[in-house]
Amino acid sequence: MANKTITRIGVLTSGGDAPGMNAAIRAVVRSAKYYNLEVFGIFRGYEGLIQNDIKKLENRDVAYILERGGTFLKSARSQEFRTPEGRQTAYDNLKSHGIDALVVIGGDGSLTGAHLFYKEFGIPSIGLPGTIDNDLSGTDSTIGFDTACNTAIEAIDKIRDTASSHDRLFFVEVMGRDAGFIAVNAGIGSGAAATLIPERKMPVENLIERLKSRAKAKKQSNIVIVAEGGKSGGALEISKKVKKFLPTYDIRVTILGHLQRGGSPSSFDRLLASKLGVAAVEGLIHGKEDVMAGIINNKIVYTPIKRAIVDDKEVDEDDFRVAKILSQ
Numbered sequence: 132m133a134n135k136t137i138t139r140i141g142v143l144t145s146g147g148d149a150p151g152m153n154a155a156i157r158a159v160v161r162s163a164k165y166y167n168l169e170v171f172g173i174f175r176g177y178e179g180l181i182q183n184d185i186k187k188l189e190n191r192d193v194a195y196i197l198e199r200g201g202t203f204l205k206s207a208r209s210q211e212f213r214t215p216e217g218r219q220t221a222y223d224n225l226k227s228h229g230i231d232a233l234v235v236i237g238g239d240g241s242l243t244g245a246h247l248f249y250k251e252f253g254i255p256s257i258g259l260p261g262t263i264d265n266d267l268s269g270t271d272s273t274i275g276f277d278t279a280c281n282t283a284i285e286a287i288d289k290i291r292d293t294a295s296s297h298d299r300l301f302f303v304e305v306m307g308r309d310a311g312f313i314a315v316n317a318g319i320g321s322g323a324a325a326t327l328i329p330e331r332k333m334p335v336e337n338l339i340e341r342l343k344s345r346a347k348a349k350k351q352s353n354i355v356i357v358a359e360g361g362k363s364g365g366a367l368e369i370s371k372k373v374k375k376f377l378p379t380y381d382i383r384v385t386i387l388g389h390l391q392r393g394g395s396p397s398s399f400d401r402l403l404a405s406k407l408g409v410a411a412v413e414g415l416i417h418g419k420e421d422v423m424a425g426i427i428n429n430k431i432v433y434t435p436i437k438r439a440i441v442d443d444k445e446v447d448e449d450d451f452r453v454a455k456i457l458s459q
Contacts, residue, residue, distance in 0.1 A: 145176035145241035149275025151400035152202040157193040158408020177212035180221040238262035255420035265312040268442035269434030270425025287321040304366035314358035
């Protein structure tokens with residue numbers, strides 16, 4: 132039986148969109164209905180909460196969204212929610228709809244908002260890790276990460292065709308903010324010559340030596356994956372440094388950018404989002420609050436939001452080692 136203090140759940144998506152967010156919303160709505168709870172969609176994230184853009188959702192409202200990228204609830208940045216006055220307005224709007232618990236789907240900024248809201252007003256909140264960056268502790272994978280990796284690898288495969296045809300050196304920049312998870316996975320999956328990530332500094336001289344070594348081995352194409360947010364700069368800056376050392380190389384730069392955010396979610400992301408959506412509702416029913424639901428070793432876990440957003444999640448040493456070995 133549901134906890135009597137929880138009768139109405141609000142769900143919102145915030146920050147950057149990620150493939151699988153719709154699957155998570157669908158799971159929250161359907162599991163809430165299963166447990167005889169009402170659920171309200173909050174449109175445009177915290178900004179919609181402040182603007183009272185809130186609508187009751189039924190099962191039919193989330194039909195045919197499982198396979199869609201983006202988020203049908205929309206997302207927006209909200210400067211006003213950063214202020215005490217803005218959060219008070221948001222709280223008043225929640226109470227006007229009788230909403231007594233929140234499910235927040237997003238990255239560390241979105242979960243920070245949920246944590247603040249809980250601290251100030253005591254609204255039970257459970258966060259779901261919806262970000263392609265995979266940079267939240269408390270889960271092996273975040274919603275959208277797998278799809279973003281697939282998208283990056285598919286794009287790099289196409290770039291390799293032209294790189295091979297013209298003996299070109301391509302620098303491909305992938306997203307991830309200040310985390311190298313997408314870059315490492317794309318580097319292994321695409322057979323990159325080198326992978327540059329913020330967590331591991333590679334001097335340009337080392338990169339030059341690796342490229343020269345591959346040239347001697349008559350490698351047909353060279354693709355270097357660069358994670359955005361690195362201390363050495365992005366793909367464009369690094370390519371210019373390399374050009375000074377290798378002036379005869381035909382160098383091109385491709386920045387994948389927001390291409391990686393879009394598209395239909397992979398089967399893995401659909402499954403992950405669906406499991407976490409149910410876990411959020413069941414967590415609220417059982418009295419959990421101010422936590423993020425995640426999956427570790429294929430088991431649902433609940434991590435305090437403060438820890439999930441503060442603890443550094445590092446690229447797996449083994450993954451980076453494998454990428455280095457296979458790039459020879």
